[in-house]
Amino acid sequence: MSTLLEVSGVSVSFDGFKAINNLSFQIGKAELRAIIGPNGAGKTTFMDIVTGKTRPDEGRVIWGDKSVSLLKMNEAQIARAGVGRKFQRPTVFEDQSVFDNLLLALKKDRGPLAVLLYRRTAGDREKVEQLADEIGLADHLSRKSGELSHGQKQWLEIGMLLAQEPRLLLVDEPAAGMTLAEREHTTALLVEAAKTRAVVVVEHDMEFVRRLNCKVTVLHEGSVLAEGSLDHVTKNQDVIDVYLGR
């Protein structure tokens, strides 16, 4: 399987503290991957680097068929290149309706002029409604998203992510604050999405990771501690010591 994203030898430190230490990571074009690790392992920082929020001190981040470096691009360019991101804390535009949130994310020309002259077509409306259906928010389209429950906001953000039609989805703790039924639905959404694109999920909840049924990367102190199936990594003594054994 050809690689979509290749991170190699990346390090970053904050005031002398090495949050990411010589990290290397690869993911294929249609692959689901879970990242686990203790608090402060550098999982969110890893996503910050890929999405351009944080500049690494050294290392390379290579993207796509043309092997372009993501380090030369800003956040918006990386997003347009096909990297979508869901934050740890749900961040939706609370003052705007669910419909407008999804419409904003819908894959379209992002230039100011095109956006100014944009007129919504019946097709766009249908797409938004279909997405809302997938994330279980079809009845809430006209509500302000600030009124939604925590779990619903998580879903809305996942919906916005899907609307972008990215080639790589980075999902930070999607199941936090969800009920069991909601978690199962979320798993299904992510597994489905990973059929046509790469999906990286950061999650603490082991049951959730098990249901994803995919390759797992364990991060610890900013580098990869173990990689493989969930059963494989959970038997690893290092992993038990730093993460599971606590």
Added chain:
Amino acid sequence: MQRSFLFRTPSTLIFLGALALFTIAVTLLSDAFGAGVISTSFVKTLGKTLCLCLIAVAMDLVWGYCGILSLGHFAFFGLGGYMIGMWLMYERTKDIVTASMAQADIPPTPQEVIDAIGTQIFGVVGSSEFPLVWAFADSLFLQLALVVLVPGVLALVFGWLAFRSRVTGVYLSILTQAMTLALALYLFQNDSGLRGNNGLSGLQNLPGAGDIPQSVMSIWFLWASALALGLGYLLAAWVVSGKLGSVIRGIRDDEARVRFLGYSVEGYKLFIFVLTAVIAGIAGALYYPQAGIVNPAEIAPIASIYLAVWVAIGGRGRLYGAVIGAGFVSLISTWFTGGQAPDLPLGFYTIKWVDWWQVVLGLSFVMVTLFAPKGIGGVFDLITGQRAPERHGADLGPDKGSLQEQEALK
């Protein structure tokens, strides 16, 4: 297809209707065309107020919708005034000079006429040469173009530098204040070419329109100002009603999130900043002929701060709120500071409004910010029964949008 934006935002139609009624009513009550209840000077005050409402619409667009607290938009307003003022002053002086020279035995050469105009205009600053910036002063068309271009280009350069280095929040506000201050200080100099602290004067006299009395002229300007406000409002309402409005409100609430959706936040901010600077310039070009004089004091940093106060009191994030704020506050300010308001004797001390009005205004700004963040415009929400999203508990995170305790528990 979407319905036309006018029908999605009924407030726009209501506003335009109210503006038309207001303009017609003032005309019918004016000295020139009707009952003569409203004096010419008050018609001018009302016309100027409409221009202030227009710049308030621009301020609301840039601050209330896009979240950029610019404290420099009066610089663009003043520049618009200067640009039209140059033509007005040049042509008017030319009329006077030609008339007086016509009595001479030998007809003057064109160079002599220009020299005489120069002496007339720049005598006060001890010069008679035309500085380079006056190169186009004899062309109405070019000066009108400059009304739009000068504020537009200044905003473009300033905005590009500031937004590109991701200066936001209070630092950006300070930077815009520095810009206004620098511009005002520059214009205060006698060799700035714009007559230093004298500014440009006599702007109420339109060249070639000496026969038209000021009472009629004031109505013409009232109509022009109302038209500009109506069009500016319509443009702003159109901009914010569509997807671009959604993007800029997103930038206001969570700029990083908008970036991760693939929108180049800097480009959008620059677009809004330049657009509003141009609107401010046009508002200024209509304001100063009614005021009669434009000088560097008009560009003082405090003017731009007042603008933010008007918009905050009126209710930012809604265009009619900005208009109400600017109209209401600037009119009662004129009343209080103009010495018309009766003094308030307290026995031990007499409150003279001329001195105390600023304090009252400052206090009301603080009160509105603390207790009625929606401003006067919030009253309309009570009428139409709209409410903000229901939030529960305290914020869990440091940011405004972060989830709240009881939501997380749900």
